[in-house]
Amino acid sequence: MPSFGPEHLAIPGPSAMPDRVLRAMHRPSPNIYAGELPDMLPGLKRDLKAVARTAGEVAIYIGNGHAAWEAALANTSAPGSRILVPTTGLFGHGWGEMARRMGIETTVLEFGKRAPADPDRIEEALRIDPTIGSVLLVQTDTSTSVLSDVRAIRAAMDAAGSDALLQVDAIACLGVDRLEMDEWGVDVVVTGSQKGLMTPPGVCFVFFGERAAARRAAMDRVSLYWDWTPRAQPEAFWQNFCGTAPTHHLFGLREALDILVHEEGLEAAWARHERLARAVWAASDAWAERGGPALNVAEPACRSRATTTLGLRDAERLRAWCEDRAGITLGIGLGMQTEGAIQRSSPDHFRIGHMGHVNAQTILGTLGAIDAGLKALRMPHGPGALEAASAALAG
């Protein structure tokens, strides 16, 4: 039975996109000097800030998540300054490596691949080195699906008497896992368009508060392109993007934010993702009882609602079956076998992306395809996974 019919991309980014977003982009080029596009931008920024829960500023860049990493560092961290990078997977190492290549003195605090960043160890590291200027924290590391406690880490930084900035990578999980930028004392948040925000990859966002703006003002120099100040407070429209606007991305994003902020509502979106993630976890617990796909993160409070990493010997066979026979593409295992920032796929892991434009239909379809694949391939797994998932959705 080859797959025939609709396809679903269940990788943790780019995520599935609503047809409405695609349709909003299917239009002729707009004028970039006057009219709808420039008129739309203030509302777009307002809604982006609502998603990050900040009254601060937002700068938009044409680029992917890596561009947002570089932008945040370029405005806050001069070569020779010191940063602390707690890591819970590949992406923490990636951001740290980006900093190191910019000449920033980077201390990595490794927390492995299955546990969140430990606030006590961060507090201790800040006490030992009071010259640390920023802590770079990945809220959800997409390789391991570990969720760290942003609020607890801020409290630890305060307890250490540190005046370091807390910079959070929410690329995987903005709009999915709860994040309260202002209330939790986060100074910088970076994210991209293609995960929780349901828009094609290609634009990214850096949110920053007053302390981060003061840090920027004290920098000797920031390159014209990366400087967030004119992007956040432009005197002319082109300064929002240091050049031509990402026209069609902005139309797509407008539609996505209408859905997320004005129709569903951010808190309802958090609750939807919570329920869908619980269905994934319930199915996984059932499979794992007899040697099937097993959750990478044991403690539910430390699991992301955006994506789930599972361990399974020969996971590639299952991924191939789901793609060929069921039209569902699962995420490859990433960074689970290797150390550091090297991107290498892990044959004994796979990931389910469940962020953004997903509902009971897509999640049950994904879990059902995995369950059928395990049976077809005679791979070990416990019974009752789909029963457990539907009970979790119903409960």
Ligand SMILES: *Cc1c(COP(=O)(O)O)cnc(C)c1O
């Ligand atoms: C996807 C992702 C990135 C990288 O984003 P790109 O758009 O691929 O550059 C960084 N951090 C996290 C947590 C991610 O999920």
